[in-house]
Amino acid sequence: MKSPVQVTITGAAGNIGYALAFRIASGQMLGEDQPVTLRLLEVPQSVATLGGLAMELEDCAFPLLHDVVLTDDLSVGFQDCNYALLIGAKPRTKDMQRSDLIADNGSIFAAQGRAINEHAARDIRVLVVGNPANTNALIAAANAPDINRRNFTAMTRLDHNRARTQVAIKAGHAVADVRQITVWGNHSSTQFPDLTHCLIDGTPAFELVSRDWADDDFIPTVQHRGTAIIEARGASSAASAANAAIDHMRNWALGTDEDDWVSMAIPSDEGHYGIDTDLVFSYPVVCKDGDYQVVTGLEVDDYMREKFVTTEQELVKERDIVAELLKPAG
Amino acid sequence: MKSPVQVTITGAAGNIGYALAFRIASGQMLGEDQPVTLRLLEVPQSVATLGGLAMELEDCAFPLLHDVVLTDDLSVGFQDCNYALLIGAKPRTKDMQRSDLIADNGSIFAAQGRAINEHAARDIRVLVVGNPANTNALIAAANAPDINRRNFTAMTRLDHNRARTQVAIKAGHAVADVRQITVWGNHSSTQFPDLTHCLIDGTPAFELVSRDWADDDFIPTVQHRGTAIIEARGASSAASAANAAIDHMRNWALGTDEDDWVSMAIPSDEGHYGIDTDLVFSYPVVCKDGDYQVVTGLEVDDYMREKFVTTEQELVKERDIVAELLKPAG
Numbered sequence: 001m002k003s004p005v006q007v008t009i010t011g012a013a014g015n016i017g018y019a020l021a022f023r024i025a026s027g028q029m030l031g032e033d034q035p036v037t038l039r040l041l042e043v044p045q046s047v048a049t050l051g052g053l054a055m056e057l058e059d060c061a062f063p064l065l066h067d068v069v070l071t072d073d074l075s076v077g078f079q080d081c082n083y084a085l086l087i088g089a090k091p092r093t094k095d096m097q098r099s100d101l102i103a104d105n106g107s108i109f110a111a112q113g114r115a116i117n118e119h120a121a122r123d124i125r126v127l128v129v130g131n132p133a134n135t136n137a138l139i140a141a142a143n144a145p146d147i148n149r150r151n152f153t154a155m156t157r158l159d160h161n162r163a164r165t166q167v168a169i170k171a172g173h174a175v176a177d178v179r180q181i182t183v184w185g186n187h188s189s190t191q192f193p194d195l196t197h198c199l200i201d202g203t204p205a206f207e208l209v210s211r212d213w214a215d216d217d218f219i220p221t222v223q224h225r226g227t228a229i230i231e232a233r234g235a236s237s238a239a240s241a242a243n244a245a246i247d248h249m250r251n252w253a254l255g256t257d258e259d260d261w262v263s264m265a266i267p268s269d270e271g272h273y274g275i276d277t278d279l280v281f282s283y284p285v286v287c288k289d290g291d292y293q294v295v296t297g298l299e300v301d302d303y304m305r306e307k308f309v310t311t312e313q314e315l316v317k318e319r320d321i322v323a324e325l326l327k328p329a330g
Numbered sequence: 331m332k333s334p335v336q337v338t339i340t341g342a343a344g345n346i347g348y349a350l351a352f353r354i355a356s357g358q359m360l361g362e363d364q365p366v367t368l369r370l371l372e373v374p375q376s377v378a379t380l381g382g383l384a385m386e387l388e389d390c391a392f393p394l395l396h397d398v399v400l401t402d403d404l405s406v407g408f409q410d411c412n413y414a415l416l417i418g419a420k421p422r423t424k425d426m427q428r429s430d431l432i433a434d435n436g437s438i439f440a441a442q443g444r445a446i447n448e449h450a451a452r453d454i455r456v457l458v459v460g461n462p463a464n465t466n467a468l469i470a471a472a473n474a475p476d477i478n479r480r481n482f483t484a485m486t487r488l489d490h491n492r493a494r495t496q497v498a499i500k501a502g503h504a505v506a507d508v509r510q511i512t513v514w515g516n517h518s519s520t521q522f523p524d525l526t527h528c529l530i531d532g533t534p535a536f537e538l539v540s541r542d543w544a545d546d547d548f549i550p551t552v553q554h555r556g557t558a559i560i561e562a563r564g565a566s567s568a569a570s571a572a573n574a575a576i577d578h579m580r581n582w583a584l585g586t587d588e589d590d591w592v593s594m595a596i597p598s599d600e601g602h603y604g605i606d607t608d609l610v611f612s613y614p615v616v617c618k619d620g621d622y623q624v625v626t627g628l629e630v631d632d633y634m635r636e637k638f639v640t641t642e643q644e645l646v647k648e649r650d651i652v653a654e655l656l657k658p659a660g
Contacts (some may be wrong), residue, residue, distance in 0.1 A: 018569060022349070022572075023353070026353075026358065026573070028358070049563070052563030053563070055559055056567055056569055056570035058499075059559070059574075060491055060569075060573040061495050061505045061508075062505070063504070065505075066504075161389055161391035162391075164391040165388045165389065169388075174393070174396075175391045175392070175393055176393035178391075229386060232381050232382035232385055233379070233382030233386070235382075239348060239349075239351075239352045239386055240352075240386035240387075240389040243390040
């Protein structure tokens with residue numbers, strides 16, 4: 001049996017954390033031969049609630065669950081952490097501007113970045129789920145100068161999975177038939193779910209569905225799916241968000257399927273596809289041996305370029321709002 | 331790829347259903363080569379809520395999820411059903427006698443038994459989770475005369491898993507070291523979590539923990555764990571109950587580990603261990619080739635016999651309360 005790895009979940013007392021913890025402990029994220037210690041981090045007023053979650057984890061008798069640590073202390077929460085799922089973030093309240101939310105949440109991720117820099121394993125892999133996820137990942141990376149920036153990512157896998165299903169339904173195919181779909185850019189309503197290189201059972205998607213359908217139906221459906229879920233459930237996505245986080249981390253750790261890629265929001269430092277080099281931008285990536293590589297060489301036409309620019313500009317604006325949090329501590 | 335099997339979840343809009351549906355669709359219950367159609371059954375006033383759950387299932391792009399059916403019609407819900415997880419039951423309200431609850435819930439399970447008899451696959455495997463689970467399973471079986479009674483079971487696996495962890499913690503061992511633990515009888519506070527034949531890393535449990543600890547701490551802790559969870563969470567067990575349901579069904583379908591057994595509440599028709607032959611009683615069982623067999627030949631001393639009688643008597647009383655529901659329809 002391998003040695004246990006340390007997996008940190010922030011905002012663990014929330015609904016995504018509740019859906020996530022059991023699936024990680026069951027082996028679905030890192031494989032059925034990888035023991036885990038769960039480090040569940042919460043704000044002080046929610047640590048008590050974590051007690052019930054810890055009891056239920058005990059009650060599952062998971063053979064892979066080595067230990068559960070409950071804490072409101074960042075230095076404990078990120079101690080030797082190998083995998084961090086940063087879920088916790090403040091929700092937007094009614095009379096709050098989006099820019100205030102971004103700045104407010106940004107300070108949480110700056111503090112977490114500093115704690116990661118000081119306490120985590122040097123090869124920590126970070127997935128940010130809490131919104132605005134891309135910009136929060138950028139902030140965390142900027143505040144962890146001793147950790148490779150590549151290791152800070154944000155989640156667009158839920159969008160990717162949503163896009164996969166929507167085009168499968170439209171084309172009358174099984175989801176498993178859909179390959180090479182991409183979500184580009186920001187995990188927000190400016191994201192670009194892209195069928196340009198998508199294959200459905202080997203056939204180019206645009207031979208099976210129309211470009212008009214993609215523009216008028218598919219793209220807005222995927223972009224606004226989060227809101228539709230809230231309307232249908234009376235609560236935001238929890239289990240499907242947790243599932244996407246599992247998918248993101250499993251692929252990163254254990255590899256992607258051959259002949260396919262997935263969408264991950266990653267630091268754009270390498271400048272692929274002409275994107276500003278200081279953002280966290282979602283790209284098509286393949287994962288192997290615990291690392292990811294951007295899929296390069298895809299043809300980009302004017303239509304795609306325009307979509308890239310829209311979501312890139314939004315990310316630049318978000319970055320401007322949190323500029324103070326991106327400066328290395330003096 | 332195998333053909334899809336039909337998996338029915340009743341009360342699917344509840345918290346256990348929410349925790350369960352995603353894990354089944356991900357392949358954890360029936361294996362990663364077994365596609366499933368989920369048939370989600372609810373009372374009419376909750377079918378709308380199922381819409382959100384179905385959307386989130388779509389958003390996971392599970393390759394094994396063949397279809398999702400939402401219904402409040404028993405004949406649709408159990409159509410060709412291969413695996414039924416009967417979760418939905420009325421909770422006890424403040425001024426309600428337990429006997430009223432039993433009778434009230436019993437009629438739900440009588441109706442489900444009739445629908446199963448009429449519409450389900452002949453080899454359906456039924457797991458009752460809704461309380462009082464053992465007696466509800468007895469009722470469902472009695473109302474499905476064309477289905478083998480063996481195929482109606484109730485869940486004591488959550489108790490079994492809880493017992494495993496508690497003794498592992500006390501003995502200072504990993505949960506994976508604990509084998510041959512048994513929960514006998516009713517899924518209620520009269521259950522008998524039994525360490526008599528339990529081995530911890532090959533050593534008899536009672537060489538590592540005392541009989542006094544078992545009597546004064548272990549048994550009451552396991553018996554009343556459900557209440558403790560409610561106190562800690564402010565809500566009843568959901569993810570751990572769903573996990574136990576997964577474990578129960580997976581072992582039944584795919585087999586138990588060698589050199590170990592699990593606890594399942596099953597019809598006592600064969601009279602093992604001298605139990606009344608018309609109850610659903612939890613026994614140690616091994617599963618193989620999609621069937622279960624009671625572990626026979628375990629020595630039963632006076633201490634154990636007394637515990638058996640207590641939980642057996644409770645089940646007989648429950649049976650008396652629902653006697654009308656156990657008569658074959660005229």
